[in-house]
Every structure is written in C-alpha cells, then in structure tokens.
Amino acid sequence: MSLRVLAASPGTTIQDLGRPGLRAIGIAPSGAVDQGALRVANRLVGNPETAAALEITLGGLRVRSDVDAWVCLAGAAVPAWIDDRPVDLWRATLLRAGRELTLGIADHGVRVYLAVAGGIAVAPVLGSRATDTMSGLGPDPVVAGVVLPVGPPAPPPPNDVAPWTTPRGPATVRVRRGPRLDRFAPEAWRVLTGSEWTVSAQADRVGVRLDGPQLSRADTTELPSEGMVIGALQVPPSGRPVILLADGPVTGGYPVIAVVAAADRDVLGQLRPGDRLRLRE
Amino acid sequence: MSEIRPFGDEALLIEADDDAAVLALAHALGQPPAGVVDVVPAARTVLVAFDRTRIGPAAVRSWIASAAAGAVAVTDDGEDVVIPVHYDGADLADTAALLGVTVDRLIEDHMSAPWRVALTGFAPGFGYLVSTDWPHRVPRLAVPRTRVPAGADPLADGHAGVYPRATPGGWRLIGSTDLTLFDPDRTPPALLAPGTRVRFERRGPE
Numbered sequence: 001m002s003l004r005v006l007a008a009s010p011g012t013t014i015q016d017l018g019r020p021g022l023r024a025i026g027i028a029p030s031g032a033v034d035q036g037a038l039r040v041a042n043r044l045v046g047n048p049e050t051a052a053a054l055e056i057t058l059g060g061l062r063v064r065s066d067v068d069a070w071v072c073l074a075g076a077a078v079p080a081w082i083d084d085r086p087v088d089l090w091r092a093t094l095l096r097a098g099r100e101l102t103l104g105i106a107d108h109g110v111r112v113y114l115a116v117a118g119g120i121a122v123a124p125v126l127g128s129r130a131t132d133t134m135s136g137l138g139p140d141p142v143v144a145g146v147v148l149p150v151g152p153p154a155p156p157p158p159n160d161v162a163p164w165t166t167p168r169g170p171a172t173v174r175v176r177r178g179p180r181l182d183r184f185a186p187e188a189w190r191v192l193t194g195s196e197w198t199v200s201a202q203a204d205r206v207g208v209r210l211d212g213p214q215l216s217r218a219d220t221t222e223l224p225s226e227g228m229v230i231g232a233l234q235v236p237p238s239g240r241p242v243i244l245l246a247d248g249p250v251t252g253g254y255p256v257i258a259v260v261a262a263a264d265r266d267v268l269g270q271l272r273p274g275d276r277l278r279l280r281e
Numbered sequence: 282m283s284e285i286r287p288f289g290d291e292a293l294l295i296e297a298d299d300d301a302a303v304l305a306l307a308h309a310l311g312q313p314p315a316g317v318v319d320v321v322p323a324a325r326t327v328l329v330a331f332d333r334t335r336i337g338p339a340a341v342r343s344w345i346a347s348a349a350a351g352a353v354a355v356t357d358d359g360e361d362v363v364i365p366v367h368y369d370g371a372d373l374a375d376t377a378a379l380l381g382v383t384v385d386r387l388i389e390d391h392m393s394a395p396w397r398v399a400l401t402g403f404a405p406g407f408g409y410l411v412s413t414d415w416p417h418r419v420p421r422l423a424v425p426r427t428r429v430p431a432g433a434d435p436l437a438d439g440h441a442g443v444y445p446r447a448t449p450g451g452w453r454l455i456g457s458t459d460l461t462l463f464d465p466d467r468t469p470p471a472l473l474a475p476g477t478r479v480r481f482e483r484r485g486p487e
Contacts, residue, residue: 023319023330025471026401026408125465135405136446137465179286179294225400225409227321227328229292251323251402259289262333 001150003116004064005142006100011057011204012142014120015113017050019128019137023227023250030132030246033205033269034111037075040162041115044072044092046154051119052129054142056112058272059103063114070117070156071095076109076270077166092160108168109270110203117153133205134247170196170276173264178233180223180255185216192233192241192258192279199275200240205247207234208271214239215257225253231260231268233279243268285342292330293341300399300411301354303327304476309352314344322475323400355476362472364443365484366391366434370454372422376436380417388483390416391455396441396479401471406445406463408473415439425451432458434481441481445471458484 015038018031032038032055039049054061059078065071073080073089080087080103087093087101089112095101106112122129122139131138142148181189195212202209215235227250228234233241234254243260244252245268258279260268271277286294297303307322310329316336321328331341368388370376377387394415398408419436426449429435433444435452444450445462463471473479 021318022405023321023328024401025406025469025474026403027405126470137405176289177287179288224324224326225402226294226323226326227292227319227330229289229328229330231289249402250321251400256288259292262289262291 003148006062009060013131015055016052030130034266036266041072041074045070045117046156053115059105061103075112076106078106079104090162118151121149121151172278174261175258178256178258183219295327305352361478366456368456372453398477406471410441421451
C-alpha cells in the first residue's frame with residue numbers, strides 16, 4: 001500500500017507525536033504542532049493516535065492511493081475534493097484506488113493533517129517518524145513525486161465523524177509564569193496579558209514571533225543558557241516575544257517571561273501571520 | 282540547590298550555584314519517576330520537564346527535594362571521550378593571531394585542557410565544552426558561514442565544540458575530526474551528553 005504525492009506545498013512533512021525525552025542530548029520533541037488534530041484524524045481512520053500522518057502547511061496537496069484507503073483531514077479549514085466531490089474535514093472518507101484527493105488553500109488556520117488508515121510507514125528515527133525541520137532528523141520533507149509507504153490498516157472505527165469545526169477569529173491562550181519573570185519590569189506581566197498581539201511573518205515549526213508592545217527588562221545582564229520547553233515565550237533584546245514550538249531549540253539564553261498552558265498549546269500550531277492573539281492569565 | 286522556579290505547567294527549573302552543583306544535581310536526578318520526561322542540565326540550571334497527565338507538579342517538586350538532599354559532588358569516574366583532531370581549520374592561524382599566541386600554543390592549550398560538556402543544544406549531539414584550564418575567549422565570526430562541514434572543531438567565547446553534522450555556524454574553526462559525534466542508529470546516539478569529559482588529541486598532519 002502506498003500514497004503517491006502528485007503536488008505538495010513547501011512545509012509539508014510527515015509528523016507523529018514526536019520524540020520526547022531526548023532534550024538532554026540536544027534533540028527537540030518535534031512532532032505535530034497541533035497534536036489534537038493529528039490524534040482525531042488518526043482515530044477516525046482506526047489508527048492509534050501515535051501513527052504518522054502528513055502535516056500540510058496551508059494546503060496545496062494532491063495525492064493518490066494505489067488501493068482503497070480510509071483517509072481523514074483535520075486541523076486548518078481547508079477546502080478539499082476527491083475528483084470533483086467535496087470532502088469534509090473531521091470525517092473519515094474512503095479514497096478509492098486511483099482517485100485524486102486535492103486540497104485547496106486554508107481559509108483559516110495553518111496546518112491540516114491527512115491521516116491514512118495504516119499510517120505513513122516510513123522508517124522511524126529514534127522512535128519517531130516526525131521530521132524535525134530545525135535539526136533535519138527524521139524523514140525528508142514531502143515533495144511532489146514521492147511515494148509514501150502505508151502500513152496495514154485496522155478496520156475503521158464505527159464513529160467516522162468528530163462533531164467539531166475549526167475555530168476562527170482572534171485566538172486566546174492561557175499563560176503561566178515563566179522562570180525569568182523577575183528579570184522584567186514590574187508592568188511587563190500586565191502588558192503581556194493585557195495587550196492584543198499580532199503574529200508576525202516569522203512563524204514556522206520552530207517558533208512564532210509576536211508584534212505588539214515592548215516588554216521591558218529590569219535586569220539586562222546576560223543569562224546563561226538554560227533548558228527550553230514548547231510554549232515558552234522567550235524575549236530577545238528587541239522586546240518582541242517568540243513562542244517556541246515543537247522544533248524549537250532545546251536550550252536558550254533569552255529570558256522566558258511566560259509559558260503557554262499545555263492545554264492551549266495546539267492553538268499555537270494554527271497561528272498564521274497577521275492573526276491576532278491574546279494571552280490570558 | 283538554591284531555588285525551584287515554575288516553568289509553565291509541565292516543567293520546573295532548578296537553579297544551582299555553579300557547574301559542579303549542576304553536575305551533582307543532575308546525577309542525583311538520574312532515576313526520575315514515571316511521568317518525568319526530561320532532565321536537562323545547563324550552565325547554572327537543571328530543567329525538569331514532565332507530562333502533567335501522568336505526574337503532578339507537587340510530586341515532581343518533592344522528588345526533586347528528596348533527590349537533591351542526597352546530591353553529592355560527582356567524582357571523576359568513567360572514561361574521557363577522546364576526539365582525534367586534524368588541526369587544519371580555516372580559521373586556525375587567524376584565531377591564534379587574534380588571541381596573540383602562536384598556532385602551536387593554541388593547539389597545545391586546546392589539547393591540554395580537560396574539557397567537559399556543560400550543556401547541549403544547537404543541534405543533536407552538539408555539546409558546549411567548558412574547561413577551567415582554557416585561558417582564551419574567542420570572538421565569533423562577524424559573518425557566520427552558511428555551511429560548516431560535519432566534524433569541524435570550532436571555538437567561540439570560552440567554549441570549544443565539534444559540529445556533529447553540516448550546519449550553518451559562526452564559531453571559528455581550528456580543526457576537524459573523523460569521529461561520528463551523532464548517529465541516530467547507534468546506542469547511545471550522541472557521544473556527548475551533559476557532564477561528559479572530553480579530551481582532544483592530535484592526528485596528522487598526514
């Protein structure tokens with residue numbers, strides 16, 4: 001069984017739940033930046049949540065399967081068709097052998113996941129099939145012309161639709177205190193949580209830079225590098241925070257003022273340049 | 282151990298007074314309970330990351346407190362990782378001139394210093410090496426190279442290192458090694474982990 005990629009936009013990779021637990025030797029967790037969407041897509045085609053799927057940035061994908069295969073799209077709101085028939089997101093669909101699944105361009109959100117029953121079966125690296133775009137670990141990015149192996153499918157589960165729609169509009173995530181809050185001016189926390197931020201053009205799997213008011217520091221002495229986590233808001237001397245994502249550096253020397261609540265992490269993976277974001281205590 | 286700082290809802294950051302305290306603490310935290318995902322020693326801190334669906338912050342804190350109470354200075358056991366170096370780096374002569382020493386002196390200092398991995402990062406298998414016997418502080422290149430070959434041995438600031446694979450890099454290159462620093466199919470995949478002791482040995486010129 002295999003999936004032939006006829007077209008792919010830049011930023012299409014294979015992702016699963018990543019390779020956590022290896023930060024001490026310099027390896028980022030990587031994995032899907034919207035893990036909830038990946039998990040749902042996998043479950044709707046009968047896969048374990050740990051199966052590998054395609055993470056597609058904005059859309060622009062065309063694929064064909066060599067056998068009848070259950071597939072599911074979840075994540076960013078992207079129009080999709082099998083031949084000329086529209087396909088819903090958050091729902092398992094049978095992709096007949098030889099038919100073409102085409103994705104348009106996302107209306108909102110950034111990453112859409114395409115799960116295939118059986119999972120993308122490329123060789124794992126250190127226990128994961130995720131591509132780490134920063135370090136290059138894992139499979140190569142997905143480009144037109146590649147043929148991806150698919151594992152043996154389990155029977156699809158009886159529930160073939162998740163009653164969900166992709167959220168739109170200004171996003172809000174909760175933030176927790178970061179370890180270096182005390183290096184910032186006393187009003188910095190109020191500025192951080194009381195302002196509306198805009199996602200800058202610098203947004204990828206490594207991190208998302210925010211535009212907005214300056215977060216002033218009280219202590220500008222150099223901080224020795226320390227361990228980092230997904231969702232950490234690092235503040236470089238420019239005062240514009242960067243939220244680290246799955247492929248972000250494992251250590252860094254910019255002070256972390258806040259960390260996005262783990263439960264709200266998936267929202268970060270769907271932020272696109274120009275989106276507004278609020279950070280709530 | 283001076284303080285445990287909150288780091289979001291799935292991590293804690295432990296501050297330590299110095300290098301040796303970091304090492305002792307990381308050693309004491311060597312047997313984490315289920316749900317603790319990462320223990321990451323750095324220059325003055327140890328990050329403990331956990332999965333909040335498997336263990337709560339209070340349990341992690343009490344584990345850290347009891348483990349830290351038993352932390353003892355780590356005696357130098359185990360073997361050094363020996364890295365054979367060809368001192369043929371593109372920046373060798375310039376770097377020596379910049380530091381006001383001869384090329385031979387720079388090489389000698391690099392080989393005689395007992396190095397230790399203070400922290401990792403930048404790339405899988407990359408270790409920031411420090412040594413109390415290393416007298417130099419090397420400025421980074423004004424314009425980083427877009428590609429540095431795997432095995433290149435660079436200096437920057439008070440650090441030495443080895444590039445595990447071809448990457449962009451702004452450190453000054455003094456040599457190269459044929460040793461494979463990182464191989465995902467090997468156990469362990471990285472030769473260098475926090476605390477690993479390292480020595481450089483001269484190979485060639487051949």
